[in-house]
Amino acid sequence: MQVKTFRAATMDRALARVKKELGPDAIILSSRQAPSSSGEPGFEVVAAMDRGAETAPAGDQAAAPRECASAEMKNDIQEIKSFLSLLISSKNHFVDLHTRQPLADLYHSLLVRGFDEKQLYILLNRAASDLNGGSNDPGRVYEAFCKQFMSKVRFSKPFRNISAGSASGTVFTFVGPTGVGKTTTLAKLAAYLKIKRRMDVGVISLDTYRIGAVDQLQTYSNILEVPFSVAQSKEEYARACREFSHFDAILVDTTGRNFLNREHVRHFASVFEGDNTSHFLVLSATAKDEDLRQTIAHFREMDIHSFIFTKLDETIHHGCMLNQLLRFDHPLAFMGTGQRVPEDIEPATQKRILSFLLPVKNSDSTGGGK
Numbered sequence: 001m002q003v004k005t006f007r008a009a010t011m012d013r014a015l016a017r018v019k020k021e022l023g024p025d026a027i028i029l030s031s032r033q034a035p036s037s038s039g040e041p042g043f044e045v046v047a048a049m050d051r052g053a054e055t056a057p058a059g060d061q062a063a064a065p066r067e068c069a070s071a072e073m074k075n076d077i078q079e080i081k082s083f084l085s086l087l088i089s090s091k092n093h094f095v096d097l098h099t100r101q102p103l104a105d106l107y108h109s110l111l112v113r114g115f116d117e118k119q120l121y122i123l124l125n126r127a128a129s130d131l132n133g134g135s136n137d138p139g140r141v142y143e144a145f146c147k148q149f150m151s152k153v154r155f156s157k158p159f160r161n162i163s164a165g166s167a168s169g170t171v172f173t174f175v176g177p178t179g180v181g182k183t184t185t186l187a188k189l190a191a192y193l194k195i196k197r198r199m200d201v202g203v204i205s206l207d208t209y210r211i212g213a214v215d216q217l218q219t220y221s222n223i224l225e226v227p228f229s230v231a232q233s234k235e236e237y238a239r240a241c242r243e244f245s246h247f248d249a250i251l252v253d254t255t256g257r258n259f260l261n262r263e264h265v266r267h268f269a270s271v272f273e274g275d276n277t278s279h280f281l282v283l284s285a286t287a288k289d290e291d292l293r294q295t296i297a298h299f300r301e302m303d304i305h306s307f308i309f310t311k312l313d314e315t316i317h318h319g320c321m322l323n324q325l326l327r328f329d330h331p332l333a334f335m336g337t338g339q340r341v342p343e344d345i346e347p348a349t350q351k352r353i354l355s356f357l358l359p360v361k362n363s364d365s366t367g368g369g370k
Contacts, residue, residue: 003048007034014045022049102138103128106145110357114289114319119326123148146354149326155348156306156331158278162248164198169245169276171252175268175302176282177295178256181310181336183207185282186253187220189334191342193249194224201226202244205253206237206271217253220341234271265298278305280333285312289320296328310336313344318356325353 008014018026026047034044103124110120127144162170174182193199203226205217214230221228231237244250257264281304283292309321312335325332338344
């Protein structure tokens, strides 16, 4: 990907330079008025052109990161182009969106709460089409939008096919960034499986990096009276899984890392092998939209089973969480709504998700921590 800045006295001349140097397929990233150093009028255009993948020299350690960055930039540019194309092709709907009060109110309400503008526009566009001119009724507008939204969201019941006494040895790992509450979430689900589902559960910790993590999980395991093992290598982890293979479910806590770095994800992928493993990607509902998007994208090679979002009680704007359910095909399994173990976790349901689309009436509708 080649990015260049062009300056000229007029916009036409700047664009002509872009076409001459980068070709007719160049992508305009930005344009603005930019007076010259002498104060004369002028324009600045930033353009990009994908010259194709270049062969990296042998032994070049920076080649892979450069390729990843180039691919991500290309994807971002393509997304911008597709959104612009969508706006142009459906300009009548765009005008309709802003002239009909119920549509405009819902659009701006959800936008303020963190919804991705592109996803929101697409859903409202389809909702308006379904209404066939009846978009002046706020109730009908909201109902049509919810119908479109729920058609894009999936849910998962990961423990549905496991029963007490099955001795299936099914492994569930909890992976995700630092500080999202993986250990607490594991303890909540361990209690659910042990107490409510009466399953035999084994717990393994790979989190020997964070101070106190092993002790915390050991304490939870002792209270629940479930066997607990610590693994510091791929070999020790495989051995622990074999020892617990006669249990109904095996829950695995992992080290929180900066998973915006792809290398950390690749390391995890090399540790977990086998068809009997399901990966929960644990994320915080308070995280920034772009950070969530990048983290999830980097986990693609791990074949994520489903999402678990935590800290829903720590934000009144759930748009960033909902954006990921629209962008990615992974279903949502559970939601963490507080710090209490085991109470503050609930299965994801359509009714609960739809509640996040309603206007916020108060700030203490849940309560807790992770």
